Amino acid sequence: MGNSNQNTVFSRRNFFKLAGAGIAASAVSRVAMAALPEIVSVEQANTQAPLHPNTGRPYNPVVTLNGWSLPWRMNAGIKEFHLVAEPIVREIAPGMKAHLWGYNGQSPGPTIEVVEGDKVRIFVTNRLPEKTSVHWHGQVLPNGMDGVSGLTQPAIQPGKTFVYEFEAKRAGSFMYHPHADEMTQMAMGMMGSWVTHPKNSKLMAVDRDFIFLLNAYDIEPGSYKPKINTMLNFNLWAWNSRAFPGIDPLVVRKNDRVRIRIGNLTMTNHPIHLHGHSFQVTGTDGGFVPPSARWPEVTTDIAVGQMRAIEFVASELGDWAFHCHKSHHTMNAMGHEVPTLLGVKQDDLVAKINNLVPDYMAMGETGMAEMSDMADMMPMPLPENTLPMMTGKGQFGAIDMGGMFSTLKVREGVAKNDYKDPGSYQNPKGTVAYEFKGELPAVVSQPASDVKSVVEVQVRKPTGHEGH
Numbered sequence: 131m132g133n134s135n136q137n138t139v140f141s142r143r144n145f146f147k148l149a150g151a152g153i154a155a156s157a158v159s160r161v162a163m164a165a166l167p168e169i170v171s172v173e174q175a176n177t178q179a180p181l182h183p184n185t186g187r188p189y190n191p192v193v194t195l196n197g198w199s200l201p202w203r204m205n206a207g208i209k210e211f212h213l214v215a216e217p218i219v220r221e222i223a224p225g226m227k228a229h230l231w232g233y234n235g236q237s238p239g240p241t242i243e244v245v246e247g248d249k250v251r252i253f254v255t256n257r258l259p260e261k262t263s264v265h266w267h268g269q270v271l272p273n274g275m276d277g278v279s280g281l282t283q284p285a286i287q288p289g290k291t292f293v294y295e296f297e298a299k300r301a302g303s304f305m306y307h308p309h310a311d312e313m314t315q316m317a318m319g320m321m322g323s324w325v326t327h328p329k330n331s332k333l334m335a336v337d338r339d340f341i342f343l344l345n346a347y348d349i350e351p352g353s354y355k356p357k358i359n360t361m362l363n364f365n366l367w368a369w370n371s372r373a374f375p376g377i378d379p380l381v382v383r384k385n386d387r388v389r390i391r392i393g394n395l396t397m398t399n400h401p402i403h404l405h406g407h408s409f410q411v412t413g414t415d416g417g418f419v420p421p422s423a424r425w426p427e428v429t430t431d432i433a434v435g436q437m438r439a440i441e442f443v444a445s446e447l448g449d450w451a452f453h454c455h456k457s458h459h460t461m462n463a464m465g466h467e468v469p470t471l472l473g474v475k476q477d478d479l480v481a482k483i484n485n486l487v488p489d490y491m492a493m494g495e496t497g498m499a500e501m502s503d504m505a506d507m508m509p510m511p512l513p514e515n516t517l518p519m520m521t522g523k524g525q526f527g528a529i530d531m532g533g534m535f536s537t538l539k540v541r542e543g544v545a546k547n548d549y550k551d552p553g554s555y556q557n558p559k560g561t562v563a564y565e566f567k568g569e570l571p572a573v574v575s576q577p578a579s580d581v582k583s584v585v586e587v588q589v590r591k592p593t594g595h596e597g598h
């Protein structure tokens with residue numbers, strides 16, 4: 131921790147304690163004379179309290195899942211932010227840390243929140259070992275502020291600071307990411323969310339407003355750095371650089387109107403699925419969707435480079451699964467190369483392998499869930515710094531999930547700004563699936579229906595091939 135104003139690193143939690151709701155204002159007073167806005171950095175990977183605006187136009191702040199929003203200062207009517215591109219260490223989930231590149235201490239970088247019509251100035255300091263730039267994905271802005279190195283500006287060389295200035299013209303959900311050596315820098319975790327709130331804070335108002343980015347890494351078990359030229363074979367599917375069980379739950383009060391904004395900066399699409407409710411897609415990175423163009427959904431596909439905002443009323447109490455529907459995206463690193471062993475008797479094999487590898491255990495004979503059940507009973511030795519394929523524990527046992535998975539926790543009487551995990555849902559008596567303990571009836575063969583016999587008649591049977 132340096133004593134220069136421009137180098138101050140502090141715990142955001144303490145900062146909130148000190149400043150209360152006055153975070154933006156106190157940041158200003160401490161550095162009022164400095165040429166550059168203070169650099170705010172965060173060390174925790176858990177969801178931070180929403181940043182309520184203390185200067186500028188009012189708005190309802192978002193909650194960044196496993197992330198935070200960047201404080202700003204007002205300078206002659208302009209909102210000034212300071213982003214620092216730098217190598218960081220991110221906890222992907224308890225038990226695994228990754229050496230990534232990010233902004234202001236974390237990957238993804240902090241969410242930037244402004245209001246439609248705000249004049250914005252963003253200082254970007256490059257502390258990476260190579261050049262970078264920041265592209266403001268989805269913004270309508272002067273061409274020279276678009277952040278495409280070589281095309282719209284010279285790249286920001288290591289050690290240099292560049293200034294971006296534009297007006298936030300359109301309300302909506304956006305992203306930021308480098309446009310210089312993109313393959314490396316995005317594979318290393320450089321990205322962040324951007325929200326432009328509507329000028330009229332009553333427009334599109336919700337009770338809880340979450341945001342996160344979909345991202346993916348290829349980090350070999352036992353190592354710390356992502357492989358940057360992987361195109362398809364990622365082994366860590368993450369939300370805001372966290373994998374389940376490292377992703378916080380989305381906590382809401384019953385009958386809250388909820389918005390979840392999700393941006394995709396991976397190299398594949400993700401069908402995001404919510405249990406127990408139906409939602410509407412109310413926003414894209416092009417802005418809000420007119421009400422007449424919305425339809426009910428329980429899964430929405432988010433293509434590469436897209437941002438989607440979904441909205442619903444959290445009418446159903448419970449712990450509802452919320453996840454990517456590609457089943458390989460709800461798995462963690464260990465186990466991607468495991469062959470299918472369903473139904474394969476391994477007893478003899480294990481005896482033989484045990485001569486060579488004493489600790490070898492047979493796995494997958496009845497499905498892969500035995501891996502998480504086993505981990506439950508006796509933790510298996512894992513290589514250092516990786517995550518078991520499927521994990522997470524619920525009140526009824528192993529959840530068998532990893533990667534892009536979390537829960538929407540709907541509860542009665544949650545206080546307005548309370549986002550802390552309320553624990554497992556207490557299901558009312560008689561509302562949980564239960565075991566039937568009686569006799570099973572015999573299997574009855576369904577006689578072929580008329581339709582089926584018609585089809586059979588129409589199929590020309592091959593003749594003279596009895597031997598086949």
Ligand SMILES: [Cu+2]
Nearest residue numbers: 400454456459
């Ligand atoms: Cu997915």
